[in-house]
Each structure stands twice: as structure tokens, then as C-alpha cells.
Amino acid sequence: MMSSTQLAVIGGGPGGYTAAFLAADLGIPVTLIDESPKPGGVCLYRGCMPSKALLHVAKVMTEAREASAWGLTFAEPTLELDRLRSWKQQVVSRLTGGLGQLSTQRGVTYLQGRAELLGPSSARVIIPDGTTTDLEFAHCVLATGSRPAIPRALRLESDRVWDSTRALEVPAALLAVGGGYIGLELGSVYAALGSKVTVVEMTPGLLPGADRDLVAVVARRLESVCDAILLDTTVTNLTEEGTGVRVTLEGPSISESVLQFDRVLVAVGRVPNSEIPGLERTRVRLGDRRFVEVDGERRTAEPSIFAIGDLVGEPMLAHKASHEARAAVEAIAGHKTVFEPAAIPAVVFTDPELAWCGLTETEARAQGRTFQVARYPWAASGRALTLDRPQGVTKLIVEPDTEQLLGAGLVGSGAGELIAEAVVAIEMGATVSDLRLCIHPHPTLSETIMESAEVFFGQSTHVYRPNRS
Ligand code: FAD
Ligand code: NAD
Numbered sequence: 261m262m263s264s265t266q267l268a269v270i271g272g273g274p275g276g277y278t279a280a281f282l283a284a285d286l287g288i289p290v291t292l293i294d295e296s297p298k299p300g301g302v303c304l305y306r307g308c309m310p311s312k313a314l315l316h317v318a319k320v321m322t323e324a325r326e327a328s329a330w331g332l333t334f335a336e337p338t339l340e341l342d343r344l345r346s347w348k349q350q351v352v353s354r355l356t357g358g359l360g361q362l363s364t365q366r367g368v369t370y371l372q373g374r375a376e377l378l379g380p381s382s383a384r385v386i387i388p389d390g391t392t393t394d395l396e397f398a399h400c401v402l403a404t405g406s407r408p409a410i411p412r413a414l415r416l417e418s419d420r421v422w423d424s425t426r427a428l429e430v431p432a433a434l435l436a437v438g439g440g441y442i443g444l445e446l447g448s449v450y451a452a453l454g455s456k457v458t459v460v461e462m463t464p465g466l467l468p469g470a471d472r473d474l475v476a477v478v479a480r481r482l483e484s485v486c487d488a489i490l491l492d493t494t495v496t497n498l499t500e501e502g503t504g505v506r507v508t509l510e511g512p513s514i515s516e517s518v519l520q521f522d523r524v525l526v527a528v529g530r531v532p533n534s535e536i537p538g539l540e541r542t543r544v545r546l547g548d549r550r551f552v553e554v555d556g557e558r559r560t561a562e563p564s565i566f567a568i569g570d571l572v573g574e575p576m577l578a579h580k581a582s583h584e585a586r587a588a589v590e591a592i593a594g595h596k597t598v599f600e601p602a603a604i605p606a607v608v609f610t611d612p613e614l615a616w617c618g619l620t621e622t623e624a625r626a627q628g629r630t631f632q633v634a635r636y637p638w639a640a641s642g643r644a645l646t647l648d649r650p651q652g653v654t655k656l657i658v659e660p661d662t663e664q665l666l667g668a669g670l671v672g673s674g675a676g677e678l679i680a681e682a683v684v685a686i687e688m689g690a691t692v693s694d695l696r697l698c699i700h701p702h703p704t705l706s707e708t709i710m711e712s713a714e715v716f717f718g719q720s721t722h723v724y725r726p727n728r729s
Contacts, residue, residue: 261393265291267592268383268397270375270536273301275569275581276403277359282589284366291369291395293385298360299370300352302405302570303578306425309355311445313348314428315609318452322611330648339453345428371395377538380564384538399564399592402544402552403581406530406570414526416498420505422525431455431522433487435507437495439466442527444478444610447486450525456487458521460509462494462528469606470614471621473635474671477651478614490514498524532571548573556598557591558584566592580604603667603686607676612652615679618667618686619657632660634692634716636708638672640723643703649673654708656682656692658716663691674705681709692716 269280272294280292280299296305303309324334363370371393373385382396408423414437424442430453436443439461451457459466459482466482466489467475483489493511500506504522534550543562547553552560552567559566566588569581587599603617624631638644638652652672659666668682685695695713700706714720 261391262396263291263393264396265289265369266398267291267401267589268293268375268395268399269401269403270383271301271403271405271533271569271571272296272299272370273403273405273569273581274303274578275405275571275585276301276401277363278582279401279403279568279585279589280368281362281366282586283592284368286589286593288589288593289369291371291397292363293371293373293375293383293395295372295374295388296356297372298356299363300356300359301403304355304359305352308578310348310352311424311442311449312609313351314344314449315445315611317344318449319611321452326648339430341428341430348428375536377536377541379538379541380543380562397564399566401558401585401588401592402536402560402565402567402571403569403585404533404536404571405581406532406576408526409529409531410526411528413494413496414498414524414528416500416505418498418500418505420500420523421498422523424525424527426525429523433504433521433523434458435460435495435505435519435521435524436527437524438527438529439463439489439491440468440527440529441608443525444482444608446525446527448482448610451485457485458488458490458519459486460490460493460495460511462492464492466491467608467614469620470608470616471655471669473621474614474616474653474655474669477653477671478608478610478612481612481651482610530570530576532573534571556587556600558588558599559591575604575606577604577606601687603683605679605683607679609676612649612672613675614669614671615675616667616669617679617683618665620667620669621655621657624657624666629666630660631666632658632716634658634712636712636715636720636723638705638708640711640720641703641705641708642722643705643707644672646703647673652705652708654678654712656695656709656712656716658692663693663716665690665692665695668709670708672705672708678705678709681706 267290269276269292277299283290373387434455436447436459447457497508544560545553551573568584570576590597605617607615635655639650644650654670657667692713700710711720
């Protein structure tokens with residue numbers, strides 16, 4: 261069977277479905293292809309959303325335990341795993357079902373199947389029943405996402421070695437390999453649900469991309485909920501033994517180099533799904549780490565084909581994918597456009613959350629920029645104290661001469677929501693004076709952004725000593 265469309269979008273994650281929906285809104289006939297029955301991709305089915313549902317449960321459990329310090333004591337929680345699994349599934353189904361409806365309402369043709377390229381203007385889709393359908397297109401957006409990286413030393417065909425897609429169970433002892441986003445987010449969930457969690461990170465610190473002073477706040481808390489955090493440590497071998505996994509570790513912080521765990525979660529990064537069958541029949545080029553190479557419009561070296569999302573590079577985040585989708589589709593619609601963000605926010609949804617955008621202090625230093633850091637400790641925030649969460653920091657990275665905001669970082673409860681203000685400020689070219697002069701509601705954690713700006717001028721109401729370092 262052969263059909264034709266103006267735009268074919270391959271991959272139905274946050275990049276792909278955003279591209280298809282925007283194209284439809286702009287009046288472009290569009291076919292969206294994905295292996296799942298509904299759009300959603302990794303983010304909705306196996307990534308962002310299920311993990312955040314579990315992190316919410318972990319937060320409620322933690323707060324219930326901590327409430328005894330405020331004179332409110334709850335009984336120890338009883339965990340009904342089946343109900344928890346089904347609630348998580350309900351969240352996923354509601355979201356993917358909603359996307360399915362939005363797709364139909366917009367007149368997007370949704371094809372469930374696996375796509376391969378026949379050339380620069382056609383694709384074949386293998387439908388789950390084994391039949392195929394061929395599709396001619398004027399343009400194509402590749403949005404096939406990424407999958408977990410599994411280095412050789414961590415390859416063990418076993419139900420006891422998990423990646424982040426694994427169905428929820430609560431093992432007695434879990435090893436999380438990788439102290440990045442997934443290791444820390446899912447590690448925290450399992451720790452709250454009752455597992456003894458050990459985190460192994462091969463670099464000298466957790467979350468290598470984030471500023472150390474902010475990571476230190478998360479690390480302190482994680483140390484109190486995890487069994488162990490082993491830095492500078494690598495897993496060199498995994499073997500099944502009895503009902504668990506025997507893990508060989510190398511690093512300065514471990515006395516024993518062989519440990520036994522019930523389950524091992526491997527979260528050491530992701531690799532792009534760039535082995536799209538038929539890609540070699542086009543001029544699309546792969547570059548560093550096999551990411552698809554694109555220009556500012558997200559156009560590949562094959563003019564009819566665009567690529568977005570995890571497939572084209574870091575940061576591998578859903579909101580980066582969906583904004584690239586906008587650039588690609590606008591270019592296809594003939595608009596002048598470029599994907600050139602000044603600030604892409606990053607949020608690690610641990611407890612406390614860690615968020616940053618624009619330049620980090622480490623990056624500013626590495627680039628030889630002249631900058632000042634204005635830091636506001638949450639111990640001085642009334643709102644943080646009412647939440648019993650004074651362990652937080654808000655900091656602004658500022659160019660002193662122009663007072664321009666270059667970057668911002670926050671660690672603390674709800675940091676992920678707060679970072680959006682800094683993104684807007686950076687994108688709008690705001691100065692620290694702008695932030696200082698904007699009235700923020702009291703008592704809120706958002707005031708910490710305004711007060712950090714006051715710190716820059718040595719005039720913070722709640723921080724006594726002038727601080728211009
Ligand atoms: P994907 O979401 O990966 O979607 C690609 C889709 O293409 C998939 O459905 C795949 O099946 C399909 N596909 C691939 N090849 C083909 C083919 N040949 N034919 C048809 N279909 C194909 N990001 C955040 O911003 N915030 C978070 O909180 C967050 N949490 C995460 C938690 C976890 C556990 C994980 C694993 C990731 C998380 N991410 C988060 C990252 C986020 O999921 C990705 O950045 C995002 O999904 C990338 O979107 P995408 O559209 O590029 O691709
Ligand atoms: P990651 O890149 O965040 O972290 C991987 C960590 O593993 C790094 O700290 C790295 O130094 C370490 N590492 C690498 N090899 C190792 C080894 N052999 N032994 C021990 N440590 C090793 O990757 P991830 O946690 O797998 O997540 C993948 C991506 O998914 C993230 O980079 C992010 O883009 C996305 N994600 C985002 C969120 C969010 O936005 N909240 C949540 C989850 C995932």
C-alpha cells in the first residue's frame with residue numbers, strides 16, 4: 261500500500277508528537293509513526309512521567325515520616341505494590357490516551373509501526389500485524405529518541421539487572437550504577453520504598469554536569485537515605501549468584517571489591533537511536549557519539565529530512581526535544597527560525613530538587629568569563645523554614661559590568677518549578693536589577709531569586725553581610 265503526506269514524523273515522543281501537532285496546527289498534512297499504540301515515547305511511557313509519579317509517592321512517604329518532628333505522627337506506611345503499579349500505569353494511560361485524542365482532533369494520521377527510510381522522500385512502515393505501508397513525503401522529521409547505554413562490563417542477560425524501564429519491584433538491596441539523573445532519582449524512590457540502596461559513580465562527584473556547591477546539598481541528604489555512595493568507583497564485572505548479582509567494584513572508597521546485591525540498576529547514560537534502517541539511503545550524517553548532525557533549523561545534510569530530540573544530542577531532555585520540534589516545523593512551513601536557546605533548564609527531581617539554567621559557575625570559569633556569584637542561603641528564607649526545608653541555595657551567575665544574568669542554579673524543595681523564572685530572565689536579557697526590582701510574593705521560595713539579586717548589590721534584607729563574591 262502506498263500513501264503520501266506532506267510531513268512524516270518518525271518517533272512519537274515529546275519531540276515527535278510536538279512536531280506533528282504543530283504541523284497540523286499550521287495546516288500541514290502530517291503522519292506520525294511510532295511503535296506504541298499512542299504517542300508519548302520514552303518520556304511518557306517509560307521515563308519522565310512514571311518516574312515522577314514514583315518520586316511523588318517517595319516524597320509523601322518522606323514527609324509523613326518527618327512530620328513527627330512537627331508533632332504529627334503517622335503510622336508506618338503500608339506499601340501495596342500492585343496498587344502503586346496500577347496508579348503509575350493510570351497516569352501513563354491518561355497522558356498517552358490524551359495525546360491520542362489530541363492527535364485525532366488535529367487530524368494527524370497516526371500509524372503504529374516501525375519505520376524505515378526508503379530514501380530522502382519515502383518510508384516504509386512495518387505494522388505490528390506484519391503488513392507494511394509505504395509513505396511518500398515532502399519532508400520528514402526524525403525523532404527516534406534514545407535508549408540506555410550498557411557498557412560491556414555491565415552487560416549481563418538477567419532479570420536482576422535493570423535499566424530504567426524495568427517494572428516496579430522493591431528489592432532488599434539495590435545497586436544503582438551511575439550517579440546521574442536516573443541513578444539518583446530512581447535510587448531515591450527505591451530508598452524511600454524500603455530498599456537498601458548503594459550508588460556507584462565513576463567520577464569524583466554525583467551529577468557531574470552541575471555545580472559542586474549545589475550538588476553538595478543533594479549529596480548530604482542522599483547520604484542519609486542511601487546505604488552507601490561510592491565515588492570514583494567503577495563496576496568491572498557482574499555475575500549472577502544465588503538469588504542476586506555479584507558485583508566487582510574498583511575504587512578508593514571501597515574496602516571490599518566484591519559485593520552482593522539483589523538487583524542492579526544500570527543508569528550510565530543514553531545513546532541515540534540513530535541506527536534507523538535505510539538512513540544510509542539518504543545523505544543524513546552521524547557525528548560525535550553517533551548523534552544525527554543538524555543545523556540551526558534542525559535540518560540534516562539531506563535537505564528534506566530534519567532531526568530533533570535525544571537523537572541529535574545533549575541535553576537529552578523532553579523540553580529540549582519539543583522546542584527543537586518547533587524550530588524544525590517552522591522551517592518546514594517556510595518561516596525564518598533557529599534553535600538557539602540561551603538557557604535550557606535542567607532539573608534533577610531528587611529530594612531536594614536541583615535545577616540550573618544558562619551558564620553554570622563551572623562553565624563560566626572554564627570559559628574564562630568575568631562573573632560574580634550572588635548566593636542566597638535558604639536558611640534565610642521564611643518560606644523554607646515554614647516547610648522545614650532550610651537546606652537550599654539559590655545562586656545567580658552575573659556579568660558584573662552589564663549586570664546581565666548569565667546563569668542560575670537552585671537546590672531545594674521545588675527548585676524545578678522556580679528555575680523557570682531564571683529561564684525567562686536570561687532569555688529576555690534581564691539584569692539583576694530587573695530581578696531585584698520585580699515584586700515577588702511573600703512568603704514564597706521565589707523570593708530567594710529576588711533576594712539573590714539583592715545579595716549581588718550587598719543589600720539583601722535577610723542576609724546581613726554584604727556579599728559581592
Ligand atoms: P523519545 O521520547 O525517546 O521517543 C522516541 C520514540 O521513537 C519512541 O517511542 C520510539 O519507540 C520511537 N521509535 C524509535 N525508532 C523508531 C522507528 N524506526 N520507527 C518508529 N518509531 C520509532 N526528560 C526531562 O526533560 N525531564 C524528566 O523528568 C525526564 N525524566 C526521565 C526519566 C527517565 C527514567 C528517562 C529514561 C528519561 C527521562 N527524561 C526526562 C528524558 C526524556 O525522556 C527524553 O529526553 C525524551 O523522551 C526525548 O524525546 P524524543 O522525542 O527525542 O524521543
Ligand atoms: P546521566 O548522564 O545523567 O548519568 C550517568 C552517570 O553515570 C554519570 O554521572 C557518569 O559519570 C556515570 N557513569 C558512566 N559510566 C559509569 C560506570 N561504568 N560506572 C559508574 N558510573 C558511570 O545518565 P542517566 O542517569 O542514565 O540518564 C540519561 C539521561 O536521561 C540524562 O542524561 C538526562 O538527559 C535524561 N534524564 C533526565 C531526567 C530529568 O530531566 N529529571 C531524569 C532522568 C533522565
